[in-house]
Amino acid sequence: MDGSYLVRMGPWSPGGELSKNHVAVQFYKDGKLLKSYSTFDLVKDPKKIERTVNHYFWRGPKCKLESDNKFILDTIDGLRYVFDATSGKIISKEMINKAEQGGADDR
Template sequence: MSRLILLIIICMSFSVKADKEAPSKPFIATQDTALESYYFKMIPEYSYYENGALIVEKEAWGKAYRLNYDGSNTELWSVSGWYAREVYLAGKDAQNLVRLGDWPRGHELKETDLAVAFYDSGRLIKSYSTKDLIKNKNSIDLTVSHYRWLESHEFNLSRSRFTLTTLGGTTYRFSVSTGDIVE
């Protein structure tokens, strides 16, 4: 009996960082100005497995709209081929979009792991990988199948700035309209 209790205590002392990606779901991000309201509709891909093969029936897409005073919508621009769980609209007539990357898989920083991307009217203007932004590979938090690099982020609509702070304590401030690091 005492061996069983000892085994339980030993097992409980190990820290296991389990994780599971949240399922992709449709959502809407908004931007309100003094005179206009805008929204961005994000739709994940529709896919399923058949005989062990992934079948993508419809790719992910997003569309930006202006909500008109009569209740109708005017489509402004669109994107396709990617899905993000977090986006922010900015700029005159919601022409700019900031996209945060999803959970990066694996345990190494890679050029293909998106950290943040900036768009103008649906066109990619600049993107940064986690490898671009993380200078010390020991400043990431590993889980079973992913790694975490982002401590916090803040979107300042009035200044058109997007700020990221890494787990290592590095802060980046980006211009939303150009994607450039400004501070």
């Protein structure tokens, strides 16, 4: 990417429930928000989130920007999203196998 685009991960998600108000990932161009996804948008099985005293984990082990402007993001419930980092649009969504999911230590 040429520096005019930014992929921003949301802060720790407070509480113990998925929410449309909890930012998961946002995509920007030249400082302007293109697309935003909440934890509620991305995680489809809320029973899989890992709770702590004051926040929860929703991400899986993979979170990576590829050289072809694809942003790959795994969720804790085994979904892998591939986004176009220049628009924020979801290119694909698929279940990943358990070996690829890793564990909490991979975050």
